[in-house]
Amino acid sequence: MAEILKNGQVHSDNWQVLHPEADADLASVTVAAGQWLVPFALWQAQSALHSRQDIGVWLSANDDLNEVAKHFNQWPLLAIDFPKFTDGRGYSMAWRLRNHHQYTGELRAIGNVLVDQLFFMLRVGFDTLALDPKVSPEIALKNLTPFPDVYQGSTDNPDPLFRRTDRAGITHGGAQ
Amino acid sequence: MYRYDDYDRALVKARVDQFRDQTARWQAGELADEEFRPLRLQNGLYMQRHAPMLRIAVPYGMISSAQLRVLGAIAREEDKGYAHFTTRHNLQYNWIPMDRVPDVLARLAEVEMHAIQTSGNCIRNTTTDQFAGIAPDEVVDTRPLAEIIRQWSTFHPEFAFLPRKFKIAVHGAERDRAVVQVHDIGLHLYRDDKGAVLARVWVGGGLGRTPILGEVINEALPWRHLLSYMEAIIRVYNLEGRRDNPYKARIKILVKALGIEEFRRKVDAEWANLKDGPATITDAELARVSAYFTAPAYAQLPDNDAGYEARIASDKAFARWVQQNVHAHRVPGYRAVTLSLKQKGFAPGDITDVQMDAVADLADAYSFGELRSSHEQNLVLSDVELRKLPELFDQAKALKVASSTVGLLTDIICCPGGDFCDLANAKSIPIAKAIMERFDDLDYLHDIGELDLNISGCMNACGHHHVGHIGVLGVDKNDEEWYQVTIGGRQGNDTRLGKVIGPSFAAADMPDVVTKLLETYVSLREPEERFVDTVVRVGLDPFKVSVYGDKANKKKEANNG
Numbered sequence: 222m223a224e225i226l227k228n229g230q231v232h233s234d235n236w237q238v239l240h241p242e243a244d245a246d247l248a249s250v251t252v253a254a255g256q257w258l259v260p261f262a263l264w265q266a267q268s269a270l271h272s273r274q275d276i277g278v279w280l281s282a283n284d285d286l287n288e289v290a291k292h293f294n295q296w297p298l299l300a301i302d303f304p305k306f307t308d309g310r311g312y313s314m315a316w317r318l319r320n321h322h323q324y325t326g327e328l329r330a331i332g333n334v335l336v337d338q339l340f341f342m343l344r345v346g347f348d349t350l351a352l353d354p355k356v357s358p359e360i361a362l363k364n365l366t367p368f369p370d371v372y373q374g375s376t377d378n379p380d381p382l383f384r385r386t387d388r389a390g391i392t393h394g395g396a397q
Numbered sequence: 398m399y400r401y402d403d404y405d406r407a408l409v410k411a412r413v414d415q416f417r418d419q420t421a422r423w424q425a426g427e428l429a430d431e432e433f434r435p436l437r438l439q440n441g442l443y444m445q446r447h448a449p450m451l452r453i454a455v456p457y458g459m460i461s462s463a464q465l466r467v468l469g470a471i472a473r474e475e476d477k478g479y480a481h482f483t484t485r486h487n488l489q490y491n492w493i494p495m496d497r498v499p500d501v502l503a504r505l506a507e508v509e510m511h512a513i514q515t516s517g518n519c520i521r522n523t524t525t526d527q528f529a530g531i532a533p534d535e536v537v538d539t540r541p542l543a544e545i546i547r548q549w550s551t552f553h554p555e556f557a558f559l560p561r562k563f564k565i566a567v568h569g570a571e572r573d574r575a576v577v578q579v580h581d582i583g584l585h586l587y588r589d590d591k592g593a594v595l596a597r598v599w600v601g602g603g604l605g606r607t608p609i610l611g612e613v614i615n616e617a618l619p620w621r622h623l624l625s626y627m628e629a630i631i632r633v634y635n636l637e638g639r640r641d642n643p644y645k646a647r648i649k650i651l652v653k654a655l656g657i658e659e660f661r662r663k664v665d666a667e668w669a670n671l672k673d674g675p676a677t678i679t680d681a682e683l684a685r686v687s688a689y690f691t692a693p694a695y696a697q698l699p700d701n702d703a704g705y706e707a708r709i710a711s712d713k714a715f716a717r718w719v720q721q722n723v724h725a726h727r728v729p730g731y732r733a734v735t736l737s738l739k740q741k742g743f744a745p746g747d748i749t750d751v752q753m754d755a756v757a758d759l760a761d762a763y764s765f766g767e768l769r770s771s772h773e774q775n776l777v778l779s780d781v782e783l784r785k786l787p788e789l790f791d792q793a794k795a796l797k798v799a800s801s802t803v804g805l806l807t808d809i810i811c812c813p814g815g816d817f818c819d820l821a822n823a824k825s826i827p828i829a830k831a832i833m834e835r836f837d838d839l840d841y842l843h844d845i846g847e848l849d850l851n852i853s854g855c856m857n858a859c860g861h862h863h864v865g866h867i868g869v870l871g872v873d874k875n876d877e878e879w880y881q882v883t884i885g886g887r888q889g890n891d892t893r894l895g896k897v898i899g900p901s902f903a904a905a906d907m908p909d910v911v912t913k914l915l916e917t918y919v920s921l922r923e924p925e926e927r928f929v930d931t932v933v934r935v936g937l938d939p940f941k942v943s944v945y946g947d948k949a950n951k952k953k954e955a956n957n958g
Contacts, residue, residue, distance in 0.1 A: 282636070306432070306558070307435055307518070307558050308558065308640060309518075309555075309556070309557065309558025309559055309560075309635055310635060310636055310640075312554065312555040312556075312557075312558070312635070313555055313632050313635045313636050314636070316555055316632070317632075320670070321670055335432060336422075336428075337415075337419060337428075337432075337436055338557075338558075340554070341552075341554035341555070341557055342554075344554035344555075345554050345555050357427070360422070360427065364415075364418070367411060367412075367414075367415040368408055368411045368412075368415075368552060369407045369408070369411055370404055370407065370408065371552065371554075372404075372408070372548040372549060372551055372552070373548075373549045373550075373551075373553055373554075373624075373676070374675050374676060375554050375555065379674070379675045380675045381549070381624075381675060381676060382404060382548070383678075383679060383681070383682035383685070384675055384679065386404070388402055388404065388685060
């Protein structure tokens, strides 16, 4: 069970992530009772899961978001997997889900979710973050907002700094 | 030049605090080496052969005298008394201990400098024309939009973990001095017949292992859409660029694989959702940033001066310096001056702490306290009064930054190579030094004329060897250092990649190889013809024969047979 960051606090919940074997026949993988996040392809392969209220879906970079978007209202939870923290595709997927496909439900980052990427994840549209088990939740909480402001817009605030403030009025200080 | 306001200052300070905390967590074992690696890279910190290397951003090459003095003080107090200007305007230190880096960054922040995104798989420092704002052939001053791009790309939440590094270059003149076609995104700012500023956008250029020139993805993008359009390009790249092989991960490989038509279709589809949205640059924002780049208080001066003319007539060394290192300026009575960082016995682009202090003084005395760093690894005083050129020459000469070789053979572009860099396959600085040693006769250099000699110590091509008239690439063969030579490359409006002349050479042979190439050129050239133009006219064969002798012929026969 992973520690979940949500609204600036640490929570625990009962969602588990199902990772089928690479060569598994998705139609025949057993999904036990309880709250499971399953791969989108597995969910598509098992229509029996579609009536379960305790099944959510996690996405990998290969999933077609246009297909995913047809089913938004069928899941209590949608997640994007970061197989490695250096794989940045999940940021653009989250942005597209929120802005292009107008997904408004809970969007969770799962996988190799480390401390120094959380700020970026919250900006692009994730609202819950399932920390990698080796990450200390206390250190993660301290580093949720490393910057006092941002220059560019994203999902959290589409307006860039220059549309939100009157920077022309600010006087100079500093050493030069 | 641009000055930080409270927002910029707070963000850069927060970055210093963040990096100090990251370093502490790494030292405490809370961050694994591989987890810390991209974080330190995005602060310009590499683990190198001898010590960490710290790369400081010089955004679009603009630097003040006050900043240069602090860079000099850091070189003196934290490093070994020198630093190195790169081919992307930036400055590198080679000997600063890891645990000193947060304090160095804090000191830089006090003079509005940082090392943000000078490495890593993110959007890097935007480069431009070192004569932006003063070149007579300039149509649009690139600096305000370059600063707007800097701010937009800084800590971009979606683009911090791209498949590979991402470099943007912009020029706004008749002549491209920023080599925009070898960048991931190249921008050429120009005006339509009503005076509105448009951008021609190239995508998918890059050097490295697979050198490719960019292709035009948009001929006429109105300036206010620059950020949203680049966001569309980079989002498509972030999602679809290859991540299985770092050598195939640059956007150029994606653009080639899809074809420019299909790539454009994807970008346009993405952009359809963004166009005219909040990322659209406002008139007010452009005006705000442009106000930092207004012309300095130029004096009303004639465009000639008796003392200057007399010195040219009487002093050949001065006349040569003027010919090579002094550049036209749009304001009468002013010139731009390149201070050469190519001195015999020193690595190209290197500058000592003493020189940094003294050059800062020159900037204060002669050029409104501002300088530019060029991608040719020199410094530029952009606004010097013509009548003061003689005294500036004397002072620059005393500082050993007046080598009158700008644009000539020994104005070598050179990466740090195997002496410092962990990526290198071979040393590059000793090759540069040996060539500078061999060709120190100014008469000969001036007779040879314009010649770009570029040296890289590995396929990553930091020394831009592909676009050198003569390019030298260090390669590793069975743990020995060898050098492959290309000729016919060039930068500018007609950017081309050089062609390999044949098997590679040992380091000791390199000066002889260059001598033979030059002898061939001298014997074949037509009046006023540059080396590279002779190569284009006559082809590679005469050069191959001069370098390889019979071997070149035999190989050719074998190929024909």
